[in-house]
Structures are given as structure tokens and as C-alpha cells.
Amino acid sequence: MNKNVGTVCVHGKKQRRNVDNTGAVSFPIYQSATFVHPAFGESTGFDYSRLQNPTREELERVVNDLEEGVDALAFSTGMAAVTALLDILEPGDHIVATDDLYGGTIRLMESICKKNGIKTTFVETDKVENVEKAIEKNTKMIYIETPTNPMMKIADIEEISKIAKKNSCILVVDNTFLTPYFQKPLKLGADVVLHSATKYLAGHNDTLAGFLVTNSQEISEKLRFITKTIGACLSPFDSWLVLRGIKTLHIRMEQHQKNAKKIVEWLKTQKAVVSVYYPGLEENESIEVSKKQGTGFGGMVSFHVDTPERAKKILKDIKLIQFAESLGGVESLITYPMFQTHADVPLEERLARGINECLLRMSVGIEDVNDLIEDLDQAINK
Numbered sequence: 001m002n003k004n005v006g007t008v009c010v011h012g013k014k015q016r017r018n019v020d021n022t023g024a025v026s027f028p029i030y031q032s033a034t035f036v037h038p039a040f041g042e043s044t045g046f047d048y049s050r051l052q053n054p055t056r057e058e059l060e061r062v063v064n065d066l067e068e069g070v071d072a073l074a075f076s077t078g079m080a081a082v083t084a085l086l087d088i089l090e091p092g093d094h095i096v097a098t099d100d101l102y103g104g105t106i107r108l109m110e111s112i113c114k115k116n117g118i119k120t121t122f123v124e125t126d127k128v129e130n131v132e133k134a135i136e137k138n139t140k141m142i143y144i145e146t147p148t149n150p151m152m153k154i155a156d157i158e159e160i161s162k163i164a165k166k167n168s169c170i171l172v173v174d175n176t177f178l179t180p181y182f183q184k185p186l187k188l189g190a191d192v193v194l195h196s197a198t199k200y201l202a203g204h205n206d207t208l209a210g211f212l213v214t215n216s217q218e219i220s221e222k223l224r225f226i227t228k229t230i231g232a233c234l235s236p237f238d239s240w241l242v243l244r245g246i247k248t249l250h251i252r253m254e255q256h257q258k259n260a261k262k263i264v265e266w267l268k269t270q271k272a273v274v275s276v277y278y279p280g281l282e283e284n285e286s287i288e289v290s291k292k293q294g295t296g297f298g299g300m301v302s303f304h305v306d307t308p309e310r311a312k313k314i315l316k317d318i319k320l321i322q323f324a325e326s327l328g329g330v331e332s333l334i335t336y337p338m339f340q341t342h343a344d345v346p347l348e349e350r351l352a353r354g355i356n357e358c359l360l361r362m363s364v365g366i367e368d369v370n371d372l373i374e375d376l377d378q379a380i381n382k
């Protein structure tokens, strides 16, 4: 069977299982907490939905095929996935992480991990030497995001994976922004890929979900044990929603990117816009790394406007585009990183990274791009 990515989005690598012999084309929602045992010592393969559920397993199969791992695990949220992953570590272990990580991940590392005796050093992972310098004797994990949020900095996954291997660390890549449609970190040397499937994988701003995908049997076994123990698994209905979302992932990602590129070009011509951040800009220092490790640049755009008043006016005056947190859905959203996603980051650090009252982040949706530009134009300029 054809294994090109668009086909994998719709079917997975193999034909969908026909579990109940009805021939249903859309995989059924097995909304059952528990399953009957045929006899003592016998199982249908399904005992209890925290451990196994056919709908969730179907989704895990497709995501595993997309990221090309050996196992994918679906969680109730992206943060549940991060929490389960960090449970691999022991007290006294050390993490080296991107300083620009998703705010919730930083909060988890700085509070619960710290309390459990796990220390994190945050560095700018767009410079590989920073990662090498931060490694300590007890470093067990390197945890990166690329591109970063909201400044769209790029880390070289292949180069960082060499440092991870040399120091016997697990390399984790949060692939939420580019998705396996544009970037496959396991192929570049990562050990675990993480997703907030709430974003592009589900794609419709209608459910929360998370994933861990690994190409290591050993890590898979540890994660399966943690997951059944802590119980943060994805429900059958939410599994079905994400499964349905992924069927159009390839189409949506192309349109998000096409629209984002047009909006970036337009923003660059606006007097009130001081700078634009997008991984696909030819003038980016990191453009060669981006091209080497992925097949696209995604649909996330950040920009600085000239004054804080202008930023606030845009948030008030946008009509089609909506002022809301989150990203990756078909609807275009704008957020204010300074006061929303990054509000927990110390003020000095925010300002040093360019996260100030003039910075806005747009998740470009799949609406008609001319309508999006018209909306931005009236909100920025009129």
C-alpha cells in the first residue's frame, strides 16, 4: 500500500482494522469502560479502557505511522503527555531544556520536577554549543522545541542528537508546531516526540489531547507502565475526534503555510509592523537548518508592532481573526504572549527575549487569505 504522508494521514500505513466485521469506513467509537472476558485466563485483547481501547489504539497506530516510531501513546492533554514523560526520570537527574519552551512545560519543570528532585537548566538551543556546555554528570534528558514559541528560533535536531548520544541522554522534541507533516524528529535522531494534539493534529479547536511517540522499545515499555499507572489516557470520543482531524492534516498544513507566507509578506510591507518572525524567512540565520530538517515552515507567525497601544488596538479591532489562546486550528487566532502564554516567565527574561507589549503571535488559519489580510489591515491601520 502507498505510504506517502497524505495517505498515511487518511489510513495509517496499513489498511484500517475491521474490528467488528461491519465494514464501517469510519472507525467506531468504543465508548466502553470495560470489556467482557470470554473465560478465566482469556482476554479479547481489551480488558479495561485505561489499559486498552480500540478507538484510542487506532489513533495511536496512525500517529505512530506518521512519526515513524515503534509506539505512540495518546494522553488527555499535551501537559499530561509531558508529565508522563518526565516520570521516567529519578530524583537527582538533570534536564537541559530550551529556554523558550511552552510556558506550561517550564512551569512543570520549575515546580513539580523541582519538588521531586529533578533540576532543569534552560539554554538557548538555537546554538548547539549552549547545549553541550549545560550537560552535567547527571543529565538524563535534553528537551527541545523547534521552532520555539513565540520567537520561532530553530534548534538543529541532528546536531543536538549527537550530544545526547555521546552523553547517554534521551532527546525529546516537542513537534507541536510543525507536526510530522513537515518534520520527523525521530528520523533526525530524537528518542521521543511530544505533541499537544490539541493544536494541529486535532486541528479544529474542539478538543484537548497529547502524544508521546518513541522509536525505543525500552522507553515505550516505561511509558506504557507510567501511563496505566497515572491514568491520563485519552477518552474514546476524543480519540475519534483527533483521528478524524488527522485525516485532513496534510491538506490543512499546506493551507496554513500558504496563508502564513502571504501574511508574512504583507506584514513586512506595513509601516506599523517593526519586525516579523517566521521560520521560513530567507534572511533568518537558521534558514539552512530549517530546510535541512523539515519540508516546510508551518503556520505560526509572530510580529512586533510600533507601540503597545497599536497591539491593544489590533486585539480589540480584529473581527474575523479571534483573540484567543491556543493555535493550530482551522480558525485564525491571535494571542498576546506577554500577558497570556508567557505571563509566568519572569519579566526581565520576557523582555530579554523580545516578548514585550508590542509582540503579537498569530496562528494563521485556513480561511481565505484575502479576508485575513483585509481584517489585519483594518485592525492595524484604520
Ligand SMILES: *Cc1c(COP(=O)(O)O)cnc(C)c1O
Pocket (backbone or CB within 6 Å): 077, 078, 079, 080, 102, 104, 105, 145, 149, 174, 176, 177, 195, 196, 197, 198, 199, 208, 209, 210
Ligand atoms: C499547547 C502546548 C502544549 C501543552 O498542550 P495542552 O494540550 O494544552 O496540554 C505543549 N507544547 C506546546 C508547544 C504547546 O503549544
